[in-house]
Structure formats: structure tokens, C-alpha cells
Amino acid sequence: MPKPTDIPSFAASQLTLLDAELQAELSETNALLSSHTPTALARAGLAILNLNVSSMRTGLGGKTVVELGLDPAVVAKGEKPDIPEHGIRVGDIVGVQDQPSGSAKKTEKKELVNKGVEGVVLRVKRENVEVVLDKEDADVPSGGKLWIVKLANDVTYKRMNQTMTRLEKFGDQELTPFMRVLFGQGSPTPLPSDLNDPSNPLYKLEWNDPSLNDSQKEAIRFALASREVALIHGPPGTGKTHTLIELILQLLKQKLRLLVCGPSNISVDNIVERLASHKVSMVRLGHPARLLPSVLNHSLDVLTRTSEAAALVQDVRKEMDDKQASIRKTRNARERRQIYTELKELRQEFREREKGCVNNLVGGSKVVLATLHGAGGFHLKGQEFDVVIVDEASQALEAQCWVPLLWVRASKLVLAGDHLQLPPTIKSLNSKESKVAKKEMTKSKDKSTKAGEGDSGKPTEKMTLETTLFDRLLALHGSPIKRMLTTQYRMHEKIMRFPSDELYDSKLVAADFVKDRLLKDLPYEVKDTEDTQEPLVFWDTQGGDFPEKTEDDAVAKGSKGMSLGDSKSNEAEAALVKMHVGNLIEAGVKAEDIAVVTPYNAQLALLAGMLKEAYPGIELGSVDGFQGREKEAVIVSTVRSNADREVGFLGEKRRLNVAMTRPRRHLCVIGDSDTISKYVPFVLPFLFQHIVLLAAFLVTQAQAYLGLWVRSGTPESVGIGFTLLQRQDNALRNVHTL
Numbered sequence: 254m255p256k257p258t259d260i261p262s263f264a265a266s267q268l269t270l271l272d273a274e275l276q277a278e279l280s281e282t283n284a285l286l287s288s289h290t291p292t293a294l295a296r297a298g299l300a301i302l303n304l305n306v307s308s309m310r311t312g313l314g315g316k317t318v319v320e321l322g323l324d325p326a327v328v329a330k331g332e333k334p335d336i337p338e339h340g341i342r343v344g345d346i347v348g349v350q351d352q353p354s355g356s357a358k359k360t361e362k363k364e365l366v367n368k369g370v371e372g373v374v375l376r377v378k379r380e381n382v383e384v385v386l387d388k389e390d391a392d393v394p395s396g397g398k399l400w401i402v403k404l405a406n407d408v409t410y411k412r413m414n415q416t417m418t419r420l421e422k423f424g425d426q427e428l429t430p431f432m433r434v435l436f437g438q439g440s441p442t443p444l445p446s447d448l449n450d451p452s453n454p455l456y457k458l459e460w461n462d463p464s465l466n467d468s469q470k471e472a473i474r475f476a477l478a479s480r481e482v483a484l485i486h487g488p489p490g491t492g493k494t495h496t497l498i499e500l501i502l503q504l505l506k507q508k509l510r511l512l513v514c515g516p517s518n519i520s521v522d523n524i525v526e527r528l529a530s531h532k533v534s535m536v537r538l539g540h541p542a543r544l545l546p547s548v549l550n551h552s553l554d555v556l557t558r559t560s561e562a563a564a565l566v567q568d569v570r571k572e573m574d575d576k577q578a579s580i581r582k583t584r585n586a587r588e589r590r591q592i593y594t595e596l597k598e599l600r601q602e603f604r605e606r607e608k609g610c611v612n613n614l615v616g617g618s619k620v621v622l623a624t625l626h627g628a629g630g631f632h633l634k635g636q637e638f639d640v641v642i643v644d645e646a647s648q649a650l651e652a653q654c655w656v657p658l659l660w661v662r663a664s665k666l667v668l669a670g671d672h673l674q675l676p677p678t679i680k681s682l683n684s685k686e687s688k689v690a691k692k693e694m695t696k697s698k699d700k701s702t703k704a705g706e707g708d709s710g711k712p713t714e715k716m717t718l719e720t721t722l723f724d725r726l727l728a729l730h731g732s733p734i735k736r737m738l739t740t741q742y743r744m745h746e747k748i749m750r751f752p753s754d755e756l757y758d759s760k761l762v763a764a765d766f767v768k769d770r771l772l773k774d775l776p777y778e779v780k781d782t783e784d785t786q787e788p789l790v791f792w793d794t795q796g797g798d799f800p801e802k803t804e805d806d807a808v809a810k811g812s813k814g815m816s817l818g819d820s821k822s823n824e825a826e827a828a829l830v831k832m833h834v835g836n837l838i839e840a841g842v843k844a845e846d847i848a849v850v851t852p853y854n855a856q857l858a859l860l861a862g863m864l865k866e867a868y869p870g871i872e873l874g875s876v877d878g879f880q881g882r883e884k885e886a887v888i889v890s891t892v893r894s895n896a897d898r899e900v901g902f903l904g905e906k907r908r909l910n911v912a913m914t915r916p917r918r919h920l921c922v923i924g925d926s927d928t929i930s931k932y933v934p935f936v937l938p939f940l941f942q943h944i945v946l947l948a949a950f951l952v953t954q955a956q957a958y959l960g961l962w963v964r965s966g967t968p969e970s971v972g973i974g975f976t977l978l979q980r981q982d983n984a985l986r987n988v989h990t991l
């Protein structure tokens with residue numbers, strides 16, 4: 254069993270790693286902003302040009318909300334003032350700045366990104382965008398045209414930073430027995446051995462959901478009985494959230510107060526929606542614009558407007574809005590200053606009244622829901638909860654999980670997640686900053702060892718930000734603190750077999766109603782073809798005719814990461830994807846039921862060009878972005894094909910696991926068995942079982958496809974057709990040598 258974690262050195266290394274991550278994020282954004290013109294940034298979806306302030310008002314917390322719409326001068330007569338397509342989303346941090354003139358030189362651009370005011374996007378509509386300003390007395394540029402530009406998001410880092418700084422200074426006497434368990438300085442209270450014995454009162458629980466399976470019931474009994482910590486391990490499609498809902502209902506029956514969190518707004522809203530159907534009264538914290546419309550009635554913002562105490566708050570809000578409006582009409586600087594002073598006083602009063610209203614609402618609620626980040630807001634500071642529950646815990650940075658754990662008082666933690674799927678995305682893993690951070694960590698460890706402080710900080714030595722709280726607790730206390738859900742409700746049995754055997758100790762079982770579902774059984778008309786009656790297909794591109802290509806995947810329109818690094822693509826493989834999609838569509842499978850996933854952005858862009866228009870409704874995504882999602886048919890384009898057998902991203906088992914566990918009825922993997930054999934050998938026997946099925950099929954398919962391409966007559970298509978012709982031989986050879 255690993256040694257207990259030394260809390261100050263744990264917190265210190267988290268701070269170093271978080272800083273490296275923030276630096277990586279900042280340098281990525283700055284590189285983008287300083288090397289592209291405003292027009293290029295707008296084209297890439299990172300900025301919106303030609304805006305004016307259309308109104309200003311007071312939002313929750315007394316903050317100023319600025320509404321920006323298109324400058325009427327740029328709207329053609331008779332046209333709607335719709336903002337051109339862009340990639341700015343609710344929650345993004347943006348700068349609102351005077352728009353640089355078209356002739357702005359490169360050197361000026363760097364400065365421009367630092368000017369103006371900063372805020373968070375609150376609402377995005379067709380004709381306007383609302384931004385909540387960070388600074389109370391921020392003076393929005395007025396006069397000419399404005400633009401908004403996406404900036405690096407450091408808000409979440411600031412909160413994690415504050416949390417870890419506090420943890421670093423935690424005194425021994427402040428540590429509760431619960432916290433000691435989380436750092437391995439104490440053991441979890443042993444559980445009764447008869448949890449699943451009919452004699453145990455927990456065995457006789459009255460279930461709200463009669464459909465719960467045995468592993469779900471066991472996980473709930475286990476989480477109820479655990480005193481300090483319980484991990485619910487939910488492999489893909491096994492109903493983690495389903496289980497958490499029942500657990501929450503059971504905990505409420507025991508009259509306990511709960512704080513329920515997740516790393517993203519959608520993970521929290523998912524729970525709010527499901528709890529609402531059980532008529533649970535709850536409060537959802539968070540910016541209303543970031544919440545699903547279906548959960549708004551439970552949001553603190555709406556409740557502070559609709560509850561009785563809210564009337565008092567509304568009065569002041571109205572007065573502040575009037576003042577905001579008058580600032581915009583005033584040209585005189587002295588008068589403007591005077592209004593700002595009055596606004597400051599009003600804001601103070603607003604806050605006090607709002608605080609009283611919010612305290613009543615939050616303090617009186619038995620279930621409070623928030624993102625991990627949101628749980629660190631002032632509403633919850635010092636509040637007492639019996640249990641903190643975190644869904645999708647393996648998708649959260651450990652420092653994020655400590656936000657609720659450190660700012661509220663809690664005595665028990667339930668985490669639901671799957672450490673065998675992808676952890677949160679870390680930008681700094683191989684960055685310069687991270688290497689410096691690791692070096693510093695090694696140095697400080699050397700120092701502490703020399704000073705005779707022993708190696709109490711040992712678990713932090715190998716720590717990266719990818720090590721989640723779920724991982725760390727499992728490493729500290731082992732499987733006794735965890736229960737795994739074993740019945741999956743997503744995949745055909747054959748699709749499930751590989752992940753089950755490779756990662757989940759062969760423990761997964763497919764529920765009866767999914768285990769032999771095929772595309773041909775979809776509830777609409779689908780023809781009986783080789784594909785629609787086969788759950789698993791592997792197109793082997795071995796032989797060197799499907800070479801990968803390295804390209805700069807810069808500023809891909811609409812893509813979130815906006816990475817400037819290299820990416821890989823594989824044109825011939827993309828053609829094969831198109832052919833397979835075409836076959837499925839021809840058989841009658843709807844495009845909405847098909848997804849293509851790939852680990853590389855460049856391949857994604859290539860596929861988008863080939864498939865989006867041809868098959869509207871089809872979904873294309875990166876493997877990482879598709880985690881948590883499912884589709885009837887999923888095609889995985891592995892891309893890598895090279896003599897050095899470099900597989901990059903695919904060498905990560907957890908990524909392969911995510912890629913291969915998205916489909917319900919049909920999984921098609923396209924890849925070069927020779928390239929992937931070195932790093933992902935475990936997947937090959939599994940896939941090869943299915944290539945045999947392909948031999949005859951591949952020939953006919955390739956011929957049909959070749960015909961199609963030749964008929965279309967473009968030089969590239971004939972080229973790809975030619976490659977496919979060769980592939981028939983190779984595929985036969987592959988089968989032959991099995």
C-alpha cells in the first residue's frame with residue numbers, strides 16, 4: 254500500500270503543475286492572437302467584428318452585463334442584423350475592445366489584445382452576444398466599432414490555485430478524519446461483511462427504481478454504508494448516473510444534506526433533469542445562461558427572482574439598470590464618475606439583499622448542485638453537507654475536486670467515474686513549462702530528502718495533472734473502496750468483448766436487450782447486408798498504400814482546441830471511411846445514427862470535407878470529444894500508417910477504449926495492422942477475428958467502389974480507386990497469412 258501523502262508537498266506540486274498548465278494555455282492563445290489578423294481570427298471563429306453596445310444591465314451578483322449587436326453601418330439594407338457564424342460560446346472569456354482598423358500592422362496586434370475590458374460570455378443569440386464584465390467599474394470602450402475576441406480562460410485555474418494554496422497551509426489540527434482518509438493518513442472505516450446478506454437492513458432497501466441491476470444495487474448499498482469514501486466504477490454504458498440518482502434518493506430518505514457536483518455544466522444538468530422527474534426540491538448553482546433550459550426552474554438565479562424574498566432584490570436591480578442606462582447617455586466625465594460612485598453604493602446594497610435571499614434558498618435546500626468550480630463560489634463557503642457526490646470524477650482534475658471538499662464542510666465523498674477511460678485533457682504534458690515544473694519538483698524532493706525529511710511526499714513524485722482523485726484514492730486504498738457496475742446497456746456483446754477482456758477483467762455483461770442488436774434490427778427499414786448484420790468490421794490497410802501525412806492543423810474553423818501543432822491525416826483511409834459510410838447509408842441506416850471518430854484533428858477536417866455535405870446529419874468527432882457519447886454505428890479511423898510503426902495517441906489504451914466503446918450495434922475500425930501491432934498488440938487478435946469475414950466482402954465492395962470512383966472521373970478519385978484495387982490483394986494476403 255503506498256505511503257500516506259504529505260499534504261503540503263502534494264499541494265505544492267499541484268500548484269506547480271497547475272501553473273505549467275496555465276502557462277501552456279496562455280502561450281497557445283497568445284501565439285494565436287499575436288500571429289493572426291482580426292479578420293483571420295474572426296474567420297477562425299475566435300472573434301466577432303463590427304459590434305456596438307446595444308444595452309447594459311445588472312446581472313446576478315450585481316455585475317454589469319453588456320449586450321453587443323452588429324453595427325447598423327455594416328448591415329445591408331433589408332437584411333437581418335444577424336452576427337456572422339462564429340465559435341464564441343457561453344462561458345468563454347473574451348476581451349471587448351475597440352476594433353483595430355483594417356490596416357492594423359502586425360506589431361500593433363499584440364498590444365490590442367491587452368486593451369479594453371474582459372468578461373465572460375453569458376448568452377449567445379443570433380443577433381447579439383451578452384458579456385458579463387469582470388470589473389465592476391470597467392468602462393466599455395465607446396464610440397467606434399468594437400470587436401470581441403476569445404482570450405485564455407484562467408478563471409478555473411485561479412480557483413484551483415486558491416484551493417491548493419489553502420490546502421498547502423492546512424494545519425494538522427484542521428484535518429478531519431475524513432480528510433486524513435483522502436490522503437492515506439487514516440484508513441476507511443471497515444464495512445460490515447454482510448452488506449449483500451438478506452439479514453442486513455441495507456439489503457431490504459425500498460428501491461425507487463425497480464429496474465436496477467444487482468451490481469447497481471450493490472454499489473448503492475456500498476456507498477450508503479461507507480463512512481468516508483466510496484468509488485462507483487462505471488465502465489461505458491453501465492448506468493453510473495442512473496445509479497447515482499437512486500443513491501441520492503436513498504440518501505435523502507435518510508435526511509442527509511447533499512452537494513452534488515460534476516466537472517461540466519452538462520454533467521450536473523443531466524442529474525438535475527433526472528432528479529426533477531422524482532420531484533426532488535433542489536437548488537442548481539451556476540450562470541443561468543450555461544444551464545440547460547429544462548433545469549432553469551431550479552437555478553438559483555430564477556429562484557432569487559421568483560421567491561418571496563426576491564422582491565426586495567428586484568427594486569435595487571431596477572435602480573441599478575436605470576443608472577447603467579444613464580451612463581451611456583452622459584458625455585460629461587464628471588457626471589459619469591458621479592454615476593459610477595452611486596452605482597458602487599447600490600451594488601453594495603444589492604449584494605447584501607441578494608445575499609440574504611440566496612442564503613435562505615441555499616441554506617434551506619437539502620440538495621445543492623453545482624459544477625466543481627461553481628461549488629467554490631461565495632454561496633457555499635462554510636456550508637455543511639453530509640455527503641459530497643461527484644459524477645464523471647475521472648474527467649476532473651484533482652485540484653478541481655478539492656474545490657467543494659475544501660470550501661464546504663463535508664464528511665463523506667462518493668465519486669462515480671471510470672479511470673479506464675480518458676482523463677481530463679492536459680495541454681502541458683510535454684510542454685516546456687511542464688518539464689521545468691517536473692525539474693523543480695525533483696529538485697525540491699532532493700532537498701527534502703537531503704534535509705532528512707524522508708519520502709513522505711513520495712506519491713506526488715510521479716504525479717501529473719492526469720492523475721485524478723479517483724486514481725489516487727484507488728492507489729491509496731485499493732479495490733475495497735470501490736464497486737464496479739458490470740451490466741452494460743449500450744453495446745452488442747461482440748463489441749463489448751474486447752474492452753471487457755482487456756480492461757475490465759472480463760466482468761462486463763451485455764444486458765439482454767442489447768447483446769445481439771444489429772443495424773438490420775433498427776426500428777426503421779434497414780436492408781440485410783454484410784455490414785448491417787455484422788457488429789464488428791476491421792478494414793486492414795496494411796501494405797504501405799494508405800500512408801499517413803503530417804500537416805499543420807492550425808486554426809481549424811469552429812474547432813475548440815485551435816491547436817497550432819502538427820496533426821496527421823490519411824486520405825486513402827478517409828476514402829475508405831466514405832465508402833463504408835456510403836454502404837451503411839445505402840442499406841438504409843440514417844446518417845444521424847452514424848458517427849466517425851478519429852484521434853487526429855487533421856483527419857477530422859479531411860473527413861468533414863468529404864462527408865458533411867454528402868451525408869448531412871452524420872456526426873464527426875475526435876475520440877476525446879466523443880467520450881460519454883454513443884451512436885448506433887461508429888467508424889474509427891485510426892490514421893497511423895508508417896514504416897516506423899509510430900502510433901502516437903493510439904498507444905494510450907484509455908483512448909482506444911473510448912473509441913471502441915461508443916457504438917451500440919456496429920463498430921468498424923479502419924487501420925494498418927502492421928503499424929498498430931507494436932504498440933497496440935492487444936487489439937489485433939480481437940480485430941483479426943473479424944477481418945476473415947471481410948475477405949470476399951472486401952473484394953466486392955472495393956470493386957463496386959472503384960467503379961463509382963472511376964465513373965466520377967477525377968484524377969484523384971482514379972488514384973484512390975487504384976489504391977483500393979491493390980488493397981484487394983493485400984487484404985487477401987492478410988487473411989491468407991493468418
Ligand SMILES: Nc1ncnc2c1ncn2[C@@H]1O[C@H](COP(=O)(O)OP(=O)(O)OP(=O)(O)O)[C@@H](O)[C@H]1O
Pocket residue numbers: 464465466469487488489490491492493494495496742743881882
Ligand atoms: N438498470 C437498468 N435497466 C435498464 N437500463 C438501464 C439501467 N441502468 C442504466 N440503464 C440505461 O443505460 C444507459 C446508460 O445509463 P447512464 O446514462 O446512467 O450511464 P452512464 O454510465 O452515466 O453513461 P456513460 O457510460 O456514457 O458514462 C441509459 O440509457 C440508461 O437508461
